[in-house]
Amino acid sequence: MPMLVLENVSKSYRSAAAGGLQVLRDVSLKLEAGQSVAIIGPSGSGKSTLLNIMGTLDRPTAGKVTLDGKDLLAMGDRELAEVRNSRIGFIFQLHHLLPQLNVLENVLVPALVRSDAGVAGRRALELLEEVGLTGRLCHRPGELSGGEQQRVAVVRALINNPGLVIADEPTGSLDRVGAETLAELLVRVNRKHGAALVVVTHSMPLARRMDVVYELRDGMLVQ
Amino acid sequence: MTSLHLGIRSALYYWRAHLAAMAGTAIAGAVLVGALLVGDSVSYSLEQAALSRLGGIHYVIGARDRFISQDLADRLAVEASTQVAPVLLLPGMAMSVEDDDNEPRQANNVQVAGVDHRFFALAGDDGRWQGPDDAAINTKLAALLRLRVGDRLSIRVGRPSLFPGDAPLSSQAGEDTVRATFTVVSIVPDNGLGRFGLAANQAVPLNVFVNLRRLQDELDLPGRVNHILAGAGPGGDQAELKRALRNVWRIGDIGLSLREIAGMDALQLESDRIFMDPVVSSAALDSFKSSRTGDVSLACGPAGTLTYLVNSISAGSPGGPKSTPYSFMEGISPAADRSLGVVPAGMGDDEIIINRWLADSLAAGTGQTVTVAYYELTPANKFIEVSRRFRVRGIVEMSEIAFEKDYSPRFPGLTDVERCAEWDIGMPLDKDKIEDKANESYWSQYRATPKAFVTLKAGQEMWANRFGNLSAVRYKADPAVRDALAGELGRAMDPSAVGLGVAPVRAEAMDAAAGAVDFGGLFLGMSIFLIVAALMLTGLMFAFGVQQRAAEVGILLAAGYRPGHVMRLLAVEGCLTAGIGAAVGAVMGMAYTKALVWGLAHIWQGAVANAAVQFHSEPLTVLKGGMACFLCAIASMGVAVRRQLSRPARELLCGDAACSEVAPAGSGRSGGVISVLSWLGIAVALGIVLYAVSSGAQDAVVAFFAAGALLLVSGLGLARELLMKLDVAGRVESIAALGVRNADRRRARSLTVVAMLACGCFMVFAVSAMREDPGAAAGQRASGTGGFELVGESTIPLQADLNTPAGRKRLKLDGEQALNGVAVVPVKVRDGDDASCLNLNRAQSPRLLGIDPGELARRNAFARDGQGTNLWSLLDERLPDGVVPGLAGDGNTAMWGLKKKVGRHDGDTLVFQNERGEDFRVRLVGTLPMRLSVFQGSVLISHRAFTTHYPSISGHRMFLFDVAPGGSSDLIGVLTGRLGRLGLDLTPAVDRLREFYTVEATYMGMFLVLGGLGLLLGSAGMGIVVMRNIQERRGELALLKAVGYSDSRLSGILLVEHMLLLALGLSVGLASSLVAMWPSLASPGVTLPYWTMLLLSVGIAATNMLCIIASIRIALHGSPVDALRSE
DSSP, rough: SSSSEEEEEEEEOTTTTTEEEEEEEEEEEEETTOOEEEEETTSSHHHHHHHHHHHHSOOOEEEEEETTEHHHHHOOHHHHHHHHHHHHEEETTTTTOOTSSHHHHHHHHGGGGGSSSSHHHHHHHHHHTTOOOOTTTTTOGGGSSHHHHHHHHHHHTTTTOSEEEEESSSTTTTTTHHHHHHHHHHHHHHHHHHOOEEEEEOHHHHTSSSSEEEETTTTTOOO | OOOOHHHHHHHHHTTTHHHHHHHHHHHHHHHHHHHHHHHHHHHHHOOOOOOOHHHTOEESSSSSSEEEHHHHHHHHHHHHSSEEEEEEEEEEEEEEEOOOOOOOEHHHHHHHHEEEEHHHHHTTOOOOOTTTEEEEEEEHHHHHHHTTTTTTTEEEEEEEOOOOSTTTTOOOSSSSEEEEEEEEEEEEEEGGGGOOOOOOOOOOOEEEEHHHHHHHHTTTOOEEEEEEEEOOOOOOSSHHHHHHHHHHHOGGGTEEEEEETTTEEEEEEEETTSOOOOOHHHHHHHHHHHSETTTTTTTSSEEEEEEEEEEEEESSSOOOEEEEEEOOOOOOOOOOTTTSSOTTTTTTTEEEEEEEHHHHHTTTTTTTTEEEEEEEETTTTTTEEEEEEEEEEHHHHHHHGGTTHHOOOOTTTTTTTSGGGGGOOOOOOHHHHHHHHHHHHHHHHTOOOEEEEEEEEHHHHHHBOOOOTSSEEEEEGGGGGHHHHHHHHHHSSSSGGTOEEEEEEHHHHHHHHHOOOOOOOOHHHHHHHHHHHHHHHHHHHHHHHHHHTTTHHHHHHHHTHHHHHHHHHHHHHHHHHHHHHHHHHHHHHHHHHHHHHHHHHHOOGGGTOOOOOOOOOOOOHHHHHHHHHHHHHHHHHHHHHHHHHHOOOOHHHTTTTHHHHOOTTTTTHHHHHHHHHHHHHHHHHHHHHHHHHHHTTTHHHHHHHHHHHHHHHHHHHEEEEEEEEOOTTTTOOOOHHHHHHHHTOOOOOOHHHHHHHHHHHHHHHHHHTOOOTTTTTSSSTTTTTTTOOEEEEEEEESSSSSSSSHHHHHHTTOOOGTTTTTTTEEEEEEEOOSSSSOOHHHHEEEEEEEEHHHHHHHHTTTTTOOOOHHHHHGGGOOOOOOEEEEEESSIIIIEEEEEEEOOTTOOOOEEEOOTEEEEEEEEEEEEEESSSSSSTEEEEEEEEHHHHHHHTTSEEEEEEEEOOTTTTHHHHHHHHHHHHGOEEEEEEHHHHHHHHHHHHHHHHHHHHHHHHHHHHHHHHHHHHHHHHHHHHHHHHHHHHHHOOOOOOHHHHHHHHHHHHHHHHHHHHHHHHHHHHHHHHSSSSSOOOOHHHHHHHHHHHHHHHHHHHHHHHHHOOOHHHHHHHOOO
């Protein structure tokens, strides 16, 4: 059974001036566990909107979205928050680390709402070792390079052992070397941890590393 | 790491961002704690003042107008094992004696206290024992009369009479005042014994303490006092003192005595007040119905008598051909034993027994009719002649009633003179008739022997009056049982019902202080806008800090945090911020309180009626204030960030909070509902106004204020709608239009600013509109002066009528031109607690004024057009259960001084003690229909009710003068000069109003200062909002700059945007405040303070504009390139 299924998902915005704006049209997608997918497309094509719908941060105006066979659209905000916390990990272009916390604490932020803080702590240390940040545990985001910050964001996304990792332009704010390193990390994480990975990117080198590449064109998803 | 840990770390990391919110909380906390501590300080000061004025005194026995035996104090001290002091406490005047250095000065309304060493011991000020010529005075009086130790001082007091001055047959002879001179040996500080007084008032009275025996001698009242002061005693409770009093009191203590009638084996109970109270009469008659009572055996039942001087007894009809003038008659209980009286058992109430002399004089015989004409005393002390016909039952020989000569009551000025022509009594007497030779001859031979006898019932129907219904009670008893009989009589009476009531003055003083004007609440009310402004600023600042961290909130939501969880994290930060702010505020509040207390002592003395207020802080109050501030700040922060948390995570994560939070043009989820509600609110407000105007509702002030407040809220709703309407795409045709469109970008923020300004303006305008000139309509009957030109108050009652030639002659004012055309309305006064705004204590037993409702109704005084009769007739209504109808002296008296509801059917009742010590209730059936009147602080009842409960209060002490134009100054000169010995002070009525208005004006001044500070804070908030708006749009503004907009054009856009908010706030506040204050503006003497409001508007606008311009200048400073790069 596919882990994530999108069926005929559409999204439009009301606009007083133009009478409505259709961003996504009948988008359908099936994502198996451990599979990696890249979504590319020009700016404004609806990539981030699609990603937000997958990550339960937004709701479609039509269509159906299921995760692990459960209809996400039938869930309330409380259940969706639980789903996001336990099944989905986010990586953003601007990584959004909390400046007041150090590396380890930033990684543990998603685990705070769970009761297995001890387990999360051990897992955080393992993951941080895996991404080469063991020596930076007590550093704050302001003391890290852009690449290091993004690696922290990756570890944060994995801390609750999610089934799905969603990355929105993860290499957008990195230089070429940093971007390659991160791409390497994402692929490795995908394979090692078995989490499905959806990456929205403008970067073709990164996209080509994924199992499947989709393009969003005029609101429709084409392979 | 825990959520708490995360919250704390965040608070510490963003401390700079929270600093402004912390400052806002601290300001709110300081103002809140300060306001409450002012309440503490005033309460503490009042309590201290109450303790100072009473020293060790806990209870007071007796009433001012009744005199009791001084010996009772000694017996009571032993029985109750407590400190007791007899005092003679009288109102009077004090005069400095002219010498080389000083002009003579006079102080009216001085409390003259005749005391002995026991008083000083009880008052806790030993060592001031005085010799007969010594006087101690308090500092206030010393300052007023410029007296020092060793100076001579004269006092003048009204000559008290055991027989009430208003009573029928009361002597009017002799000097009505007594003057005595003393040497000042001590000046007593006003913060201690110098403050002594029994009324709950923080104002220091003018006190003179003199030797008790000397004062008794001067007043011819040996061994008599009018109060006995008592300490707490071992038991300390009132019941114990009452028990002791009941055990030791004797009938002689209240002026009752048993007189032996020589040769008759009879005793007669008499009162030195002549007439006996009904309660005494009942006890004296009803307790001895059986032949043996206790140790006393009576040969027959007692006989009550009522003796009176009638105007004439005529054969046949009134004014018949044969008549005898001015004769004593007696009503007596019918009895079989004729040794007590000649009226036999079974005699009818329409029958009369006449003596031989009268029978011969009238040529009247058994079965014939005689008519008795006599004076009836009205409540207003007028004598009306009425008559009653009787059938002659029999004629009694003069020898048979010889004993009556001894039985007759001893009327001073009547029974103690040799000739009828020398009679001096309070009743009008016909000079020709009084010199009737036959009558003179009768007087010479038989003195006061009654000429005729009727049954006691008939006698009481004719002559019973408010002073009593018996003049004596006769007992057929061996004179040897006199003491036993007196003991039995004492046991038959309740001392508290015969003028020996025990008043717990200390407890009452503490209650009065505890129930005093709530200055904490008052200052809180006056500071409310300042507090709200500070809290709004707190919320705004906290929200700004959170908005800057929108992405952080977004990542938490994306990571599976629920909004509630994020709220809790932010709450930790908020709690720390608010906690520190509140703690700092509490400390600042102490300093702020000291500043306010200083202000009350130096700038706003009027607000505390010049009372000395000491700083005092209760730790619990500080804690409560701090906690309240903390909670309010948290609530304010919660409201401010709630909207932030309701935004979706994807918006928060986009990092551009400015663009994502912008309300869609013309949108608003609940826009339609709010619009409808706003228009509905306006309709309801108009409905309230129309109803209040058409129905003439008594609580129009409340109705209009509610309408104004509703208009304010609705106006804010409409302002929201206007902002939405202005923000419609396609209308940007000018730079100004761009600014207007921008005003709706941050609708909630914009509306916060509009609301803050509107609320501030509403309150400040409303208060400024309440200022009035009490003198503007003072000449009108509907005003607080009642249209009277002058108000007079005397220390000693005037017994004569200022309106009549006879009265003026008696006061030696006959022929005075200044009195031509002057009409006077006299008012009876029973002193009590001042319930005006000049007394901070809560009046426990307010001053009672007895007025003639007809006199004021006839003038339509103190009433709106044609309403005089309706208003004043309320006082003549008969209420069930003997409840007396009363009117509050004015609106402020009811609302603030008494804190009571008024209403014809549902008005609150006040309990007073009459002069006999009995409780009676006064229902406040209404109030004079104005905020301020010359009667402020008092409760008005009718003359009839007043004299029923206080028959011994003779004469009048308050006067309202109708004076011909221009005659006031002459009248003041004449009356204060001629009646200075009675301590008469005349004041223009309008000055009296202004004195009361000072308090109100001071409150308004304070409110305006505090409201102004709030508006300043609001202006600062406006500036901060401007800066924040610009900061969020730096990129956008930089872009405009890059494409060629000059700084002045950009400033123009921003100025228009924020000026629109300013204009909206001012307009909504101004319009709603005008509605709220309409009743005040429509009142006589109040005109719209155009200039004040214009100046305030300009001031508010200018302050805000300055803040806006300064903020724009600061925010636009910098390179546009940097801003664009950061985008």
